[in-house]
Amino acid sequence: MIEITVEDIKNVETALLGQTKWFSQEQRSIIAYGQSGDVVACPGSGKTTVLIAKIAILMKKIKEAGLDYGICVITYTNVGVEEILVKLKQLGINDVSYPHFIGTIHEFFNYFFALKAYSTLFNRERFFFIENEEYKGYFSSFFEKHKPAWWSFEAPTSAVEGTKLSINNNGEISLIGFEDKKYHSELRETFKEMFLSGYLRHSDTIALSKWYIENNKTKLSQAFQARFKYFFMDETQDTSIDQYQLITKLLEGNKETVIQRYGDPYQALYNLYFGEPDAWEPPVEERIEIATSNRFGENIAKILRTTCIERYAHLKGSELVPSLEPHILLYDNQAEVLEAYARLLKLYGLPLSDKKVYAIAQHHEAVGHYHQGYQRAKSDGQRKSNFADCLNQLYKVMSKTLRKKNPTNRLKYASNRLNDLLNNEFPSAHNDLRSIFSRIIRQVYLCHEYSSELELFHLLYRKILTEDFQLALEDEDTKADVESINNFIIKMFTVETQTEIVDSNSFKHQDVLIHLNTIHGVKGETHLSTLLLESTIRADYSDLVDIMPFLLGSHDEDLTKVIKIKDTLKLAYVALSRPTHFAGIAINEEHISQEDILIAQRHGWKVLKVGELIVDNSE
Numbered sequence: 001m002i003e004i005t006v007e008d009i010k011n012v013e014t015a016l017l018g019q020t021k022w023f024s025q026e027q028r029s030i031i032a033y034g035q036s037g038d039v040v041a042c043p044g045s046g047k048t049t050v051l052i053a054k055i056a057i058l059m060k061k062i063k064e065a066g067l068d069y070g071i072c073v074i075t076y077t078n079v080g081v082e083e084i085l086v087k088l089k090q091l092g093i094n095d096v097s098y099p100h101f102i103g104t105i106h107e108f109f110n111y112f113f114a115l116k117a118y119s120t121l122f123n124r125e126r127f128f129f130i131e132n133e134e135y136k137g138y139f140s141s142f143f144e145k146h147k148p149a150w151w152s153f154e155a156p157t158s159a160v161e162g163t164k165l166s167i168n169n170n171g172e173i174s175l176i177g178f179e180d181k182k183y184h185s186e187l188r189e190t191f192k193e194m195f196l197s198g199y200l201r202h203s204d205t206i207a208l209s210k211w212y213i214e215n216n217k218t219k220l221s222q223a224f225q226a227r228f229k230y231f232f233m234d235e236t237q238d239t240s241i242d243q244y245q246l247i248t249k250l251l252e253g254n255k256e257t258v259i260q261r262y263g264d265p266y267q268a269l270y271n272l273y274f275g276e277p278d279a280w281e282p283p284v285e286e287r288i289e290i291a292t293s294n295r296f297g298e299n300i301a302k303i304l305r306t307t308c309i310e311r312y313a314h315l316k317g318s319e320l321v322p323s324l325e326p327h328i329l330l331y332d333n334q335a336e337v338l339e340a341y342a343r344l345l346k347l348y349g350l351p352l353s354d355k356k357v358y359a360i361a362q363h364h365e366a367v368g369h370y371h372q373g374y375q376r377a378k379s380d381g382q383r384k385s386n387f388a389d390c391l392n393q394l395y396k397v398m399s400k401t402l403r404k405k406n407p408t409n410r411l412k413y414a415s416n417r418l419n420d421l422l423n424n425e426f427p428s429a430h431n432d433l434r435s436i437f438s439r440i441i442r443q444v445y446l447c448h449e450y451s452s453e454l455e456l457f458h459l460l461y462r463k464i465l466t467e468d469f470q471l472a473l474e475d476e477d478t479k480a481d482v483e484s485i486n487n488f489i490i491k492m493f494t495v496e497t498q499t500e501i502v503d504s505n506s507f508k509h510q511d512v513l514i515h516l517n518t519i520h521g522v523k524g525e526t527h528l529s530t531l532l533l534e535s536t537i538r539a540d541y542s543d544l545v546d547i548m549p550f551l552l553g554s555h556d557e558d559l560t561k562v563i564k565i566k567d568t569l570k571l572a573y574v575a576l577s578r579p580t581h582f583a584g585i586a587i588n589e590e591h592i593s594q595e596d597i598l599i600a601q602r603h604g605w606k607v608l609k610v611g612e613l614i615v616d617n618s619e
Helices: 006-017 025-032 047-064 078-090 105-122 132-146 184-197 202-215 217-227 241-251 270-274 298-304 334-348 364-368 380-405 415-425 427-445 451-468 475-493 495-505 563-576 594-602 610-616
Strands: 037-041 070-075 101-104 164-167 173-176 228-233 258-263 288-290 327-331 357-361 506-509 512-518 527-533 579-588 606-609
Touching (some): 006 078, 047 078, 070 105, 070 217, 078 101, 078 451, 101 105, 105 241, 202 241, 298 579, 327 334, 327 610, 334 357, 334 506, 334 527, 334 579, 334 610, 380 415, 380 475, 415 427, 427 451, 451 475, 495 512, 527 563, 563 579, 594 606, 606 610
Parallel strands (some): 037 258, 037 288, 228 258, 327 606, 357 512, 527 579
Antiparallel strands (some): 506 512
């Protein structure tokens, strides 16, 4: 295997970190580590940058030595892939092509297994993968044909997430999930017809890949280890049981490839929403770790050491980040919490223009208790309608360009025919384009940054026109098309609902703007300040009461085995590890005892009453 030296690391350090920062010894050890293993990295550890440094060094050495093997890198999101590709470009690696592969876990399964399985099983090539929200629209239409005679309701779209297909060795399709429903056979026929018609969910990727791997295990394993001598999986904690088991089966017995999995098992939220156990549970004694955060200081690290599903005694905060002592805000009126929070941040004089300020909770409903106008999203019908309008606009813009360059084939390239044309002739490219298009719409609607997604969309859009359709186009031509499409999306999802979004998903007091969201909605982000709001969706339930001993410095291993507490600890760990400067919780004063308040203060918490903050700082 290739040796990575200190000099190799220095050669990429400045380009990735700038002139005034350096990799820590902990980070250098991970970059140089050349064996298989699990790399557990704390929040803000620079994990992805470390991985990029390793990938860049290895790719350059492979090229210089004229070696015929490559590196396989898979991560969970398109944004993650784009971050890797952009930073590799900064290091002079502009072309990541065969024998290398860098893509999402969905792209990995699609490209190597699912597409081949579908063609092999059904001798058909007209298919594409679509996001669940869009899939539900098609599902409703197909279900109309198969629904029971007694059915008088809307289509059961929850089955889109609640079921999955299974394919046996004979290619027969069955439906897993919703077995207790009287209409299970009708659901099976609906999903089966959609599947055979080319409408595939991401979960169908798994069914196809599973069939293909199980029926070609020896051949695939040999081909994989011949092509890839390094396999890196980023954000491993976000993989599902099915995905992780398939990867494990593929790599089983592979002694030729260095296999490294990167992530933070303490942030594994997949099972919270899909009822599965954690897929990746690296043994503590076998882990390689980056346990020093560059994001937050010691005051926040101290709280996280016990607010975790395992005691994290060796977690360290950065000496360079002046995090404030953590705060507990006691309220008797939830409607006053956000104003008190804003006043407190103003009082401390934090650099509010540097990063965002957030208040977050477990559920959208819980957030709504603190801000009456908060709304999760538009109705499903309106969202689907706007998505369809945006997709039609995409086809109109592409059609205009195609017809301009092919005036004799105007009918072939009509906008209302492009969907079928792309599906038939370029299904994989069309699927990729629609996938990133859906992501852009979601980011615009949520008012999130999406420049990397837009850049990727432009690359895919341009590739389809210039390589697949073989048009001679200037870069400015396709940029103009993408700008037109982007402006339409902004108009559809921002302009007409701008007041609603500002009122619903943020709270402003004086010049302090507090963004509102769920914990899951901010996973992976870095904030200036984060307030974890107590979730009290039932009168007899408080999530923070359940984990109060952990927040106050104790750690009971037996309690972490209780599913509800384990899940709440994961969410609290994710929430309180977002901020650089201010971490706090807001809890009803009736839900915490005087004894706990004293313990909290001894453990480093500052305890304040919301009502007093508003009175003391009133204008």
